[in-house]
Amino acid sequence: MRRKADASRGAFFGFVRKEFRHILRDRRTLVVLFGMPVLMMGLFGYAIRNELENVRIGVAGATGDEVARRIIQRMDASSLFEVVEEVTGSDGIEDGFRHGRFNAAVIFEPGFAGALQRPGPAHVQVITDASNPNTASTVQAYVEAVLRGSGMEPALFQMRYNPELKSAYLFVPGVMAVILMLVSALMTSITITREREMGSMEVLLVSPLHPTQIIIGKVVPYLALSMINVATILLLAAFAFEVPIRGSLTLLVGEAFLFTLCALSLGILISSRSSSLQTSTMIALAGLLMPTVLLSGFIFPIASMPAPLQMLSHVVPAKWFLIIVRSIMIRGVGLELIWRETIIIAGMTLLFIGVSVRSFKLRLE
């Protein structure tokens, strides 16, 4: 009895070793697997910002006015604006918007300086290219602030957790969620479906290994690779982008481990339900990429979405993981404030595994 168990354990480790070798042999996939997190972190750290900068402004009307010139200079000096050209007439503005030469136009009424001397307000018109509503509303708010002058700050503002308003604080947890979700779910679904499509699954099933062992053996290497990715992301975050890890590192890694398990079991579920490699990869990629990016709170705040979508976001595992990672890294909280989210991810994992065990086809038709 003992010897049989030993033999089967040996076979299991042999199988895991074989799987590792399969993965390490495929250089191209490896490059993508390890290059992806580095590249995404690089892009989000150095290239991509969600705050507005360099909004291009066109000015029109009484721009020769002394006061108007001062206002224009003040706008140009701020990092938000760049006054790019002087326009004439609404045709000029329309043309500039259509060619994308500037995003907003500020028009001073004729005799602007004179109007300021007289009682009653002087008029300035702000026309925005509102095809991008984000730019439009921000530009309007800031132009108003500049025109009102920099009086006393009306309140004492304190930006908690991220005083420099760096986007990296928002993006690092998101990159981690997207990478873990897609790499793990995609890789497992590919590797399992592939054995089936190639016919080699039959060979594995008649081996002394239990089907559960086969699945675990397929998943273990990807779990290891994912944890390497987690380490890469955290190292880059801490040293290249100076995003703090305020909470417990052990807890963070543990949660990442749990989330990876969840993604892996989702991958198993996809492969157990789909008939061909094509189908399962398309579901994993095309079906998971956009929802993971859009419905998790990665870029767009969930609180701003319509109620039905907020409900829908509850079933996106990445959403809960993002809450956890942000809480631990940025707000430095412990398990006592995130146990609910942890249980949800654990529950989803069990659900995925349960459903795939039920629908896994042991015999091939």
Add this chain to the structure above:
Amino acid sequence: MNSVLVLLRKEMRQIFRNRTMLPIIFVMPIVQLLVLAFAATFEVRETPMTLVGEAFGPDARQLVAEMQASGYFDVVNRTTSMHEAERDMQAGRSRVILRFPADYERGGRLQVVIDAQDGATAGVVQAYIGRTLGARRTAPAPVEIRPVHWYNPNLEYELYMVPGILVVLVTMIGTFLSAINLVREKEIGTIEQLNVTPIRKWELILGKLLPFWIIALFELAFGLGLAWIVFRIPMEGSLPLIFGLAAIYLLSMLGLGLWISAITETQQQAMFISWFILVIFILMSGLFTPIESMPVWARWLTNLNPMAHFIEIMRRVLLKGAGPEAVFKQALMLWLFATAILTLATRKYRKVAG
């Protein structure tokens, strides 16, 4: 040319025979468009807010009422203890703390703590609170500002996002399908049979490309129709212009898929590499985050991204009614990209057994 048509018919038959793939190709992008377009909003709405103070005088009450009426904020808790408010914020239950000093009614300064993990949202919240307070505390400004929002007077996010999301969804399906197509024939071994047919290299590439090109164009048309009906996307510009440019754009992206297909050995590799490239394209396309905010080198790099050009074309033509002269540069870049990638794909494909 005849052999191209034969190949086209074979590919089409293969696609429509596969019952499990059909919903993924045709239904999934549409469902995602309908759902995800509502998710992509930077609008700040109902930010949970905690009020801290001993007593709220008439001035404070009026300010709070005004802020709540704006729809930007939602008061979740009132307390006298700053400690409790901080706890709320740490637990993620509240994102803004307004602390009214005891002398607020006599001109004392309000203390505002904003959870700034999301820097952009925090900035918007700060600007809004500053404006509301400024308007209440200072004399009416000598300058009156008249804001006008062109092309999208109600500042609806869907108008901006739908064309871009549609481009991404159509591109994803097209590129993935073309990327795993040739390599699948390699994996199964049927590529040998294709190799021994008298078909020429460019004919094969064309025959492999056309079916996905037709499907993607059809999907784009269908998606635009939905965008028009459901999201009321204005069709300001000319539709022939959009489809003409879409045809070139899709040639370049499907060509990219075929090139990936030609340089890889397994479907797994092909999927992974095309996913890698697509994610970079999407992130650098200006779809979710403004290109203007990028540093100069990154802004320059977006010139090499066909997706960025086509999303820009869609937005300019559909929303602003731009004519051919306004999107000429983008069109030229797409054309160059398509030519380059198709030449590369044709060259890379060898009609010999590996």
